Amino acid sequence: MAAPIPLNAPIPLPLPVFKSNEYYTDSQWQTLFALLDAIIPSIVVDTEVTDKNNQLSITEAQCREAYERTKRNLKHAPSYDKFKEYLRVRPVDNPNFVEETKRVIGNISKGNKKELGVVLSVLNTRLGSLVATGSLLPLQEQSLEVKETILQSWNQARLNFWPMLGESFFKMAKSTFLQTDPLFHEISGFKHHTEDYKPGSGFEYEFMQFPAGSETERVTADVVIVGSGCGGAVCAKVLTEAGHDVVVVDKGYYFPPSQLPMTPQSASEYLYEGKGGMQSVDRSVGMLAGSCWGGGGTVNWSASLQLQGFVRQEWADRGLGFFTSQEFQDGMDRICEFMGVTDTGRPNHGNKVILDGARKLGWHAKACPQNTGGAEHYCGSCHAGCGSAEKRGPSVSWLPAAAQAGARFIEGFNVSKVLFDESTGSGKAVGIVGEWTSRDEDGRVNMSDSEGVFRRTVEVRAKRVIVAGGTLNSPLLLTRSGLKNPHIGKNLYLHPAAGIHATFDEDIKGWEGGILTSVCTSFENLDGKGHGVKLEASVMAPHILLYEHPWESALQWKLDALRYRQMANYISLVRDRDTGRVYADPDDGRPVVAYTPSAFDRAHLLTGLVAIAKLCYIQGATEIWSRIPGVPSFVRRRPVVSSVGVGVSVGVNEEGKGIAGPGEGVGEGHADTDDDDIAQGINDPDFVAWLRLLEKTGLGSPRATFGCAHQMGTCRMSARPGDGVVDPRGRVWEADGLYVADASVFPSASGVNPMITNMAIADYIARGVSRGLRRVELKL
Structure with missing residues (x-):
């Protein structure tokens, strides 16, 4: 284990060079930033205006009244001069705001980019501006006061299109401003890490490396596990400690505690699926899903609630009796014991409101167990990675234990499909194939233009394949691999x-x-x-x-x-x-x-x-x-x-x-x-x-x-082939040797933060896989 590094702040991670010219024209960008400028503009006293086209003016009396109201509302209000400086800030003049906005646009899907581009183009025409603003003058040429009025009218429009259009711009402006404005952070006192930041001990992973080349690189193992999150990590420990040769692959990369917690921009880039910007098709639900070494267990909030009895009974009533068995309870207890799950977390003000308020109202509230090994873990940044390493998620506990037992790991490996035995036509899974992307010469990731970055096709042959890529990705891998079960990808629960x-x-x-x-x-x-x-x-x-x-x-x-x-x-x-x-x-x-x-x-x-x-x-x-x-x-x-x-x-x-x-x-x-x-x-x-x-x-x-932040059910476990994707032991109904072991197998929504349930199911599936391999070995 590595010794703690004496640092006062996490090691910053550089972001990839962003090239925006391929998305929009200069005119489209100008229209976008004109809208964002109207949402959060520079606001100044009328006697201090220096740029009447780009500053929203208020009177000295209005400014004083706003400041007095702020002082009444805040225990620690800024000085009047600092207050005016804050109002004067113009985000679109901040290069970090501009770059982050363009990065957000770059990360959305091709279809959404196209839709937004059409809107921006229309707003910059005389006819389009007339429909949207009531004026023939293109939107970007209208005054700041008029643009603010237009946005207010969109908010109040009866036709849902306009407020929904406006909301997409509001969210973009607000989120990016709050991430990138240093004065807001100074006045609020917000920091991305604790005042007494000191990184915890990180495990020294040794990931498999491959030389540059055009031929397929081949690896063999008893079991290959796709995904290093809560399901895959538990499977890796169980199977490796049982004596099996295990390879774990993940499209994400590992980041040690010394680089955590990340800034919001870095966390979006390196830790989350879809760069943290996933939305449902109708945009009603925004989603966060881990996409890094350790998966969701790296970015979750430590909550470690066991599956409740009424849900266990519901699942058992579907023919899955395991969930009301002592074996399942033993599995949850075993999971909690290994991660040191306790109720020792010290509640902050927000959590005390729930505990104390519920008591006064006669409701039931309780402490939420944490997987922090008994540590108080008074940290509010685990959604951006746990710098203290007190949160005993997959990359801190399960995967190091698997490594010490002999497991091998490959990061940056995007799996294309599961391989099947074509010689016999038996439908038996025999491995996976995909593309591995190296780090650059300085060990950085996602730096496609850096020296030393290359890609290599890698094939892992194995006796068993366990898919644990998460609820959003596991069904897509099964579909890319040719499976036809109509339940694949359906039955998605989200705990909205x-x-x-x-x-x-x-x-x-x-x-x-x-x-x-x-x-x-x-x-x-x-x-x-x-x-x-x-x-x-x-x-x-x-x-x-x-x-x-x-x-x-x-x-x-x-x-x-x-x-x-x-x-x-x-x-x-x-x-x-x-x-x-x-x-x-x-x-x-x-x-x-x-x-x-x-x-x-x-x-x-x-x-x-x-x-x-x-x-x-x-x-x-x-x-x-x-x-x-x-x-x-x-x-x-x-x-x-x-x-x-x-x-x-x-x-x-x-x-x-x-x-x-x-x-x-x-x-x-x-x-x-x-x-x-x-x-x-x-x-x-x-x-x-x-x-x-x-x-x-x-x-x-x-x-x-x-x-x-919870996704479940897209490879549902069922007692009969026609009702789900995997059988009661996690084996895919359509194929031999292929298993799914993540939250996608949940028969319905868990009703609690899914980590413990996910891990206990993976523990059960992995033990069954191990027994199956032993039986084969005995026959041989």
Whole structure:
């Protein structure tokens, strides 16, 4: 094991050189950046305007009023000069903003690039501009004030096309600004890593290397495993320790703790499927899926919940009795013991809101077990990789154990297809073939123009093939390999999540501390059949929290973003009943997800949002945003004073936004309420009215969007060949010697973060594969 490296920050990873000229014309880029400039422009006092075409002016009185409001809302407000400097920032003048925007465009699919290009071209014509803006003047030539008004009109249009079009630009501008603006980071205090950063010990992997050449390189093994994530890593340890010769391949690369956590730009480039920008076909669901050495276990949030009894029974009722057996329970316990799963995580403010708020409301909430070996792990950056190495995911625990037992590894290996025995026509899997891409001479990845980078066709011959590429990629590999089972790629579950965020009258710094250390389970069985929602805290990185924060005007959004350090982020995560599918993009083969949350599942998500709002309110939130189109934020009109059983922190918001109307002018710490105000709890008439609006509006709009970090079910396990893709032991129904061992085999949604379930199933499948190999050896 390597000794810790004494560093104050992770080693930065350079991004590949980005070439944007092949995508859009100069005119299209100008139109795009004209829109982004109107969303987050430079805002200056009218007497200080230096560029009237590219600055949005406000009066000195407006600026002073905005600053006073900011001071009332923040415990640590910036100075007036710093405040004006922040408003003055113009993102499109920042080369990092421009480059990151172009990189985001470069990473989307060919079809989406084409669609966006058409829109940009149309907006730059007289007729197109007339339809979109009401003026014959091309959009990029209109004034900043007019462009802001146009964007506001799109937001309020009845025809869904316009607000949905606008939202794509809003999200792009906000996310990129929050990632690249140094002054925002300075004022908010946000850092991508902890103040006392010190990298943990990383395992010294020795990946197989191949010389340059045009001929196919051949490797042999007992078992080849495609994927190094939670399923593949467990299989590797079990099979190697059982004495089998194992090769694990992954299209992703390994990054040691000294390079983690990564910046958002690097994490998107190196750690996530689709560069972190995956969306469903209808764009209703944004997805995050790990695509690196260690897979999802490298970027998940440490949550280690075991599969619940009602789901185990549901799966057993489908003829899969293993899930109610002691063997399955032993497997989950064995998994948890190896990773040191405990409840020792220290909750930060966001997670305390769930625990304490649930207690006050009579709901059930509990600590969420963490796979951190008993360490407190007070870190909010694991979505970008765990620099402390305390999170005992695949690359820290399972794969090192497999290596020590003799497993061999190949990173950067994109598998084309599974090979079958063609000589006998038996349909028996005998290996895989794909393309291996080297690192450059400096050990960097994705640097196609660097010296030393080359590609080589590699074939791995094996007695057994285990596919563990994840729910999005495993079915695509089976299809590319010629399998015809109609269930392949179908039965996709996503655990879609809807979000709420809130501000509190405290200096929270919510990005510090474990992301997910508590969970409320009172709403997990809303239909009596195990479908419902869990309430959880979520990632607090600004580009994840605020990219969906409502935009009503440029000034409003910039002011709201300043309150980031006093915000908390929550999700209502549904165990979805209804499904979608995944298939290959015809242009480049990447996974395409066709999934729209059903009305049934949206209703459950809405119940969860209402519950989260109550948790936030009872814990003293001063403003609550539902992110539901058409629903304004709730602003608390009066402070709530601490009281046993009902007590919440003193807080008031005087900004006057939202359904609650203008503030009452109560100053910080002023207990200007009577006993009835204290006793009413969540029965505040203003809050009740806002909840009614929330419920009435609902999540039925096509503009409603959801997040997803769990994908399951596309190679479903079944008791009969006609009902799924793999049998009860993970063997593909259509082929001998071919297995799937990842979350794609789940018979339905797990209802909990899927890591432990995934690993326990992989453990079971791997043990069965080992027994099968032993039987063959005995016969020989």
